Amino acid sequence: MTATAEGTKRPIRRALVSVYDKSGLEELAQGLHAAGVQLVSTGSTAAKIAAAGVPVTKVEELTGFPECLDGRVKTLHPRVHAGILADRRLPDHEKQLADLGVEPFDLVIVNLYPFRETVASGATPDACVEQIDIGGPSMVRAAAKNHPSVAVVVNPARYDDVLRALADGGFDLVARKRLAAEAFQHTAAYDVAVASWFADSATGYGAADDDSGLPDFLGTTYERKNVLRYGENPHQGAALYVNGRGGLAEAEQLHGKEMSYNNYTDTDAARRAAYDHTEPCVAIIKHANPCGIAVGLDVAEAHRKAHACDPVSAYGGVIAVNRPVSAAMAEQVAEIFTEVIVAPDYEDGAVEILSRKKNIRVLRAPGAPADPVEVKTVDGGALLQATDRLQAGGDDPANWTLATGEALSAVELAELAFAWKACRAVKSNAILLAKDGASVGVGMGQVNRVDSCKLAVQRAGEERARGAYAASDAFFPFPDGPEILIAAGVKAIVQPGGSIRDEQVVEAAEQAGVTMYLTGTRHFFH
């Protein structure tokens, strides 16, 4: 076999066209015809080409076999597939084609039935199954395999390239290989979507062969959306990929500079924090940790309270809101250097107010974060876990156990519940002090809980710590942590409990007359 030189172009004389998405088809067919290319096509594709005044041979005429079974069999025929798969570099293949009376194809243009869109429309299982394209992927894969002889196009956005190549003597091997790669990516993503739908798993990622609910095969595909300027640091290349499920990765940017890698990770953390609360909530994040979380009667009030937690750190922060941003809130934000603001929407005038600052990135991302699972890579593998969400059991104060002290009133319990929920947004070991529905002191990311307690108290300051409501994301292993909170004068503490020294921990609170509740639920966040 002699390898075709990379730069050698293969002229296009005969094309097979079978497309579900018929956008740009008429112009393409006219262009192909004008360049002297013979067209062979399926049912309604052929009808549209003919209607555009372009001569076309129906596949049925080629195969001598009618399209049948409601379109389940159209192109699945040796006259089609031998025409696609013959390796034109091999004299023996050329001879076999001649003996069999099969004419080869130089170009295959196919796009597939809209399986994903049909599933998303809520169609019946039978209707979804009917949209699993069989003949299309077969042609695409055959043409891509045989890229030394055939060019394959799966995306109408490539039609201009086809017309340009025609005028230029055809595609060279490098271009055909690139088209083949695109074609296999297209069928691979299509098959993953079909496989995941069949698995019908809660994760949407694939089938579980046992009762773990976790897929045996982690099947999801991502398409590159943007190349980012750099990653976490300037020497790291980075890009944003989307998996077609919406969310932050597909947020609409309404204003400002291009999002950076760190902007994305902080914005993700900010949305996670803001959407934990049912009241209007604002979370301000720096380096994935909150420098302020607060709820209010409206978003402007929530923002004032969140900002007041730590105005120094909020400089250059990332803000997430769980409600549309009002003009009043926008006026406040416009006064503070802010990297990103993300919200489900913006009220009239809010974007214009925010846009007074050239650089602030203004994002619209409708809906709460909804990914059912989180995937983290480790060297040589990946970890998948169900996404941590607030639990109906342990995160509901109605289910908490009063370990010691006076039971809180409903208003006080709501304060402690706010602290508990807000603490979930803090990197472990996490301690959060709150007052009036706002964080006032946060101790984050320390390698022991005592230091997190010290940090939370120090950041709150004496006055704000006194009478605050304290939450810990995981149990206190020793009484030393709570002792710091107690010494600072907190009113109540909530923590999961479950340490072998719970008794000593509870005793410390008891002696000081501080109320302590146990949730039975932990929220590590790393």
Ligand SMILES: NC(=O)c1ncn([C@@H]2O[C@H](COP(=O)(O)O)[C@@H](O)[C@H]2O)c1NC=O
């Ligand atoms: N069954 C087959 O032999 C077959 N061959 C081509 N198709 C698909 O039929 C569609 C085009 O059909 P039409 O030209 O009738 O609109 C394309 O999306 C193509 O991928 C087929 N359909 C499904 O498998």
